[in-house]
Amino acid sequence: MAFGKGCHLHLIDGSAFIFRAYHALPPLTRKSDGLPIGAVAGFCNMLWKYIEDAKGADAPTHAAVIFDKGSHTFRNDLYDLYKANRDEMPADLRPQMPLTREATRAFNIACEEQEGYEADDMIATLARQAREAGGRVTIISSDKDLMQLVGGGVEMFDAMKNKVIGPEEVEAKFGVGPDRVIDVQALAGDSVDNIPGAPGIGVKTAALLINEFGDLETLLARAEEIKQPKRRQTLIDNADQIRLSKKLVTLDPETPLSFTLDDLEIREPHVETLLGFLNAMEFRTLTRRVAEKFDAEPPPAPELAAPEAAPLAEPDEPAPSPDDYVCIRDADMLRQWLDQARARGWVAVDTETTSLDEMRAELVGVSLCIEPGQAAYLPLGHTTGDGDLFGGAERAEGQMDLKTALSLLKPVLEDPAILKIGQNMKYDFKIFARHGIRVGPIEDTMLMSYAMFSGLHNHGMDTLSDRYLGHQPIPIKELIGSGKSQVTFDKVAIDKATRYAAEDADITLRLWRRFKPRLHREAATTIYETEERPLIPVLADMEMAGVRVDAQVLSRMSNAFAQKMAGLEEEIAQVAGTPFNVGSPKQLGEILFDQMGVEGGKKGKTGAYGTGADVLEDVATLEDVNPGAAKLASLVLDWRQISKLKSTYTDALQTHVHPETGRVHTSYSIAGANTGRLASTDPNLQNIPVRSEEGRRIREAFVAGPGMTIVSLDYSQIELRILAHVADLPEMKAAFRDGLDIHAATASEMFDVPLDQMTSEIRRQAKAINFGVIYGISGFGLARNLRIPRKEAQGFIDRYFERFPGIRTYMDDTVAFAKEHKYVETLFGRRIHTPEIAAKGPAAGFAKRAAINAPIQGAAADIIRRAMIRMPAAIKDLPAKMLLQVHDELIFEVEQGKAEALIAAARSVMEGAAEPVMKLSVPLVVDAGQGASWAEAH
DNA sequence: AACTTCACG
DNA sequence: GACGTACGTGAAGTTC
Numbered sequence: 001m002a003f004g005k006g007c008h009l010h011l012i013d014g015s016a017f018i019f020r021a022y023h024a025l026p027p028l029t030r031k032s033d034g035l036p037i038g039a040v041a042g043f044c045n046m047l048w049k050y051i052e053d054a055k056g057a058d059a060p061t062h063a064a065v066i067f068d069k070g071s072h073t074f075r076n077d078l079y080d081l082y083k084a085n086r087d088e089m090p091a092d093l094r095p096q097m098p099l100t101r102e103a104t105r106a107f108n109i110a111c112e113e114q115e116g117y118e119a120d121d122m123i124a125t126l127a128r129q130a131r132e133a134g135g136r137v138t139i140i141s142s143d144k145d146l147m148q149l150v151g152g153g154v155e156m157f158d159a160m161k162n163k164v165i166g167p168e169e170v171e172a173k174f175g176v177g178p179d180r181v182i183d184v185q186a187l188a189g190d191s192v193d194n195i196p197g198a199p200g201i202g203v204k205t206a207a208l209l210i211n212e213f214g215d216l217e218t219l220l221a222r223a224e225e226i227k228q229p230k231r232r233q234t235l236i237d238n239a240d241q242i243r244l245s246k247k248l249v250t251l252d253p254e255t256p257l258s259f260t261l262d263d264l265e266i267r268e269p270h271v272e273t274l275l276g277f278l279n280a281m282e283f284r285t286l287t288r289r290v291a292e293k294f295d296a297e298p299p300p301a302p303e304l305a306a307p308e309a310a311p312l313a314e315p316d317e318p319a320p321s322p323d324d325y326v327c328i329r330d331a332d333m334l335r336q337w338l339d340q341a342r343a344r345g346w347v348a349v350d351t352e353t354t355s356l357d358e359m360r361a362e363l364v365g366v367s368l369c370i371e372p373g374q375a376a377y378l379p380l381g382h383t384t385g386d387g388d389l390f391g392g393a394e395r396a397e398g399q400m401d402l403k404t405a406l407s408l409l410k411p412v413l414e415d416p417a418i419l420k421i422g423q424n425m426k427y428d429f430k431i432f433a434r435h436g437i438r439v440g441p442i443e444d445t446m447l448m449s450y451a452m453f454s455g456l457h458n459h460g461m462d463t464l465s466d467r468y469l470g471h472q473p474i475p476i477k478e479l480i481g482s483g484k485s486q487v488t489f490d491k492v493a494i495d496k497a498t499r500y501a502a503e504d505a506d507i508t509l510r511l512w513r514r515f516k517p518r519l520h521r522e523a524a525t526t527i528y529e530t531e532e533r534p535l536i537p538v539l540a541d542m543e544m545a546g547v548r549v550d551a552q553v554l555s556r557m558s559n560a561f562a563q564k565m566a567g568l569e570e571e572i573a574q575v576a577g578t579p580f581n582v583g584s585p586k587q588l589g590e591i592l593f594d595q596m597g598v599e600g601g602k603k604g605k606t607g608a609y610g611t612g613a614d615v616l617e618d619v620a621t622l623e624d625v626n627p628g629a630a631k632l633a634s635l636v637l638d639w640r641q642i643s644k645l646k647s648t649y650t651d652a653l654q655t656h657v658h659p660e661t662g663r664v665h666t667s668y669s670i671a672g673a674n675t676g677r678l679a680s681t682d683p684n685l686q687n688i689p690v691r692s693e694e695g696r697r698i699r700e701a702f703v704a705g706p707g708m709t710i711v712s713l714d715y716s717q718i719e720l721r722i723l724a725h726v727a728d729l730p731e732m733k734a735a736f737r738d739g740l741d742i743h744a745a746t747a748s749e750m751f752d753v754p755l756d757q758m759t760s761e762i763r764r765q766a767k768a769i770n771f772g773v774i775y776g777i778s779g780f781g782l783a784r785n786l787r788i789p790r791k792e793a794q795g796f797i798d799r800y801f802e803r804f805p806g807i808r809t810y811m812d813d814t815v816a817f818a819k820e821h822k823y824v825e826t827l828f829g830r831r832i833h834t835p836e837i838a839a840k841g842p843a844a845g846f847a848k849r850a851a852i853n854a855p856i857q858g859a860a861a862d863i864i865r866r867a868m869i870r871m872p873a874a875i876k877d878l879p880a881k882m883l884l885q886v887h888d889e890l891i892f893e894v895e896q897g898k899a900e901a902l903i904a905a906a907r908s909v910m911e912g913a914a915e916p917v918m919k920l921s922v923p924l925v926v927d928a929g930q931g932a933s934w935a936e937a938h
Numbered sequence: 939a940a941c942t943t944c945a946c947g
Numbered sequence: 948g949a950c951g952t953a954c955g956t957g958a959a960g961t962t963c
Contacts, residue, residue, distance in 0.1 A: 584962085686947075687946035689945060691945085775955090887955090
């Protein structure tokens, strides 16, 4: 039947169905093979319910499910940040996408998508065509972006709420009729799709304005007449942006379509095809239901795996057995394994290399695992035996050519429909990136463990395998040895390497199968998917970019330090009366406390005197009592400072300058710190000196490349701002809103000193207390830090609690929460386990303070992680590169002259990083600097 | 490998 | 009443 008068077209918004299904259901997997299938199951149930409900008097004559296709549309050309806020599609949803199309066809409903066009535009076009042909249209969706189409024979239907959306419902939502919806949307913007709109104007105000002026163009033309000065200025200043927003929200009713309305005529499902599909998906209930409806025989259920699995050793899962692992020697065999990965939609991957340093490591082999126990190792760079001193090692036989192997691996490793599962994938990501392969989508068992179990244990493969599989993997030491006799992995014989390497991939896959369903149960999915996994490519790019370090500057400093140290050592020997190893705390302690007779030396658990800086500082004040010791202590303090700078910074950093890039490439561990912070290693670039004048000069060696500038942005007082928000401290929040000096404001509040009479001494004390609170304050700790009597310190704390009562409540509530749940949580839902909270003795004190600190430090970590993940898209066109993260600071390199543009873009990302999930009651403020070196930029 | 010290936020 | 204590990290050097 040709579409025409009296016809009724149903248009189903496919993506809406899929996302609703995905989020409504736990992460189901197909029983026989673990294929993620939850969204497909929900989608099929919704389609079936739709078909059943759509029968009867007002039944459609034509219907189609419309899907989005491709990520780049004309809207991206108009505005490159369109939908830039969107989180990446969850990795376990991606492989389900093609299956939803298949499901639609199995139900014998027209399934349409058009490369480069959003489903919404296709729906707009079809609705127009149907109206013009004299028919009626129902759009099955509750998406507000489609509401502009309502009216004149077009209505929407919210399948979840079973509610028709007509002109009245649209007006209730937008405050205007369907024909003015786009005007309101243009003004109000949309954070989900990243439509800018007019700042400060929401739907309510927008509707008010449109109703007053009639339409958007009139409003913009007569903006001068608006009474409210701020609103008037906003509209005048942002007219272009508002017009752009309107273009973005307006659906295109002229999308070219490769089919016609007539093609969408309702068809009865082909029973066998439908049952075949549902059965293959192993949807038992739905298969039975559909079979009953059609009076058909349900097909025999596919063979199911053994009954419900025990947590440790699943009965259908034999223990890893290295004898079963396969060694891939040629292209045909590799193709077979890759085909298996394609068929399933996932593969566990692990690389073997010659070094733990990803920037210097050479690829030696790749292991793959498809199913528990089915793993293979692909040797690529093994050498024979030990070779001789003159590099006589030769390439081992029976290995595929590296180039050929990589060219076969690349399409699979980059295939968006195949999940690549790894343990610590940032490592493998970088190794492959250096061979021109950008691995994705990714799943990482280390990060899954971190998201679920932070605070309980570390997240290395050995720990996870032991705890969750009850299996101890082959120790790497058995292959490469340890200490002086250690060799690189390429020297290991291929058969031995196969047993070890394939096992790692096998274990990774097994861990993934256990962790995946557990993520939801542990409420860790959101953190994992929004803050851990997306960080992998971001950090990998930062690490590979590296930061330019001028080794000559460092070398000169080293020499100067060496001279100064030698001078000090001479002087020290003289004062001490005997030369000794100044670097030995033990020898120093004996000289100070035994030979020179300083009183009050305290021995630690090893029986040695403590000689930390605080002890030496006290001794250095004893000029009158023991001038010799005072002089010695003071000299050693100087020596230690220089020694530290030299050994840890000026000397060590030089060895980290990469010979080819001339830059230093640190490595960030994502799952190292319990609170969600990153940690930087090899070298640690998060503790480059800054507090002392001499130390700060080391930052002069961190320089911009030729023609480039270093830019640094850091959050101002982020932890105190978070504290003010979570503990609900009205005075502190007000101080932040007013942009006051927070420590001075605290001091004023506590000591009743007006701000204009504040002294630096009072402010210093308030600052110490502010930090103390973040750390889980104690009278003892504050007393030691401020060097005041304990009683006095306790008095300060009491007064602080009195003036900021929210603090006490926050601390008590947090500790009580930790005791009850054995974990604490950040604003963003990151959980940090606190098993020690139940301990007795001093450990309980530690655990308490850690529990108080974790939500604050953790939320700050969440915020900068979120900023970092959004950063690459925001700065890619400048062009600029993000190089380093130091907890509350991000360091960039940008072309000279583009620094201001970078600061504007990066600041906006950082200050808005809590949104949209969290609206803080204090503003986030970011300070910025720029210069030729880190010293200048900070 | 453990301990001490000290650099950072 | 005593115990011990600020939170989170990584690296270098000494000692065992």
